[in-house]
Amino acid sequence: MSEPSATYPYVLEVQxxxxxxxxxxxxxxxxxxxxxxxxxxxxxxLPALARGLEQIEKLIHGAYDERR
Known part of the structure; x- marks a missing residue:
């Protein structure tokens, strides 16, 4: 069984x-x-991955909720 992702329910794709x-x-x-x-x-x-993870953290912790 795999561990749950720390970014669930989001998936980050870097390409x-x-x-x-x-x-x-x-x-x-x-x-x-x-x-x-x-x-x-x-x-x-690496910088693309870091920026993407930074945005996921904002999504998870509700940083965008105030704008709605």
């Missing part, structure tokens, strides 16, 4: 940007549905 070589992008999905994606390219996979 190379197909339109700009040498840059990376991230996307956050919930049950397969796109919730949020990067609007700025990162220079490598």
């Amino acid at each position: 190379p940007n197909p339109h700009a070589k040498g840059s990376w992008q991230w996307a956050i999905r919930q049950n397969g549905k796109l919730i949020q994606r990067s609007d700025r390219a990162a220079n490598s996979e």
Whole structure:
């Protein structure tokens, strides 16, 4: 049995940007549905991953609830 994800119910996808070589992008999905994606390219996979995880933390802890 696998451990529950610390980012549940969100899944972070980090992949190379197909339109700009040498840059990376991230996307956050919930049950397969796109919730949020990067609007700025990162220079490598690690910064893209860090930015994506930062956004998931905001989603989990309700940082966006005040705007609604």
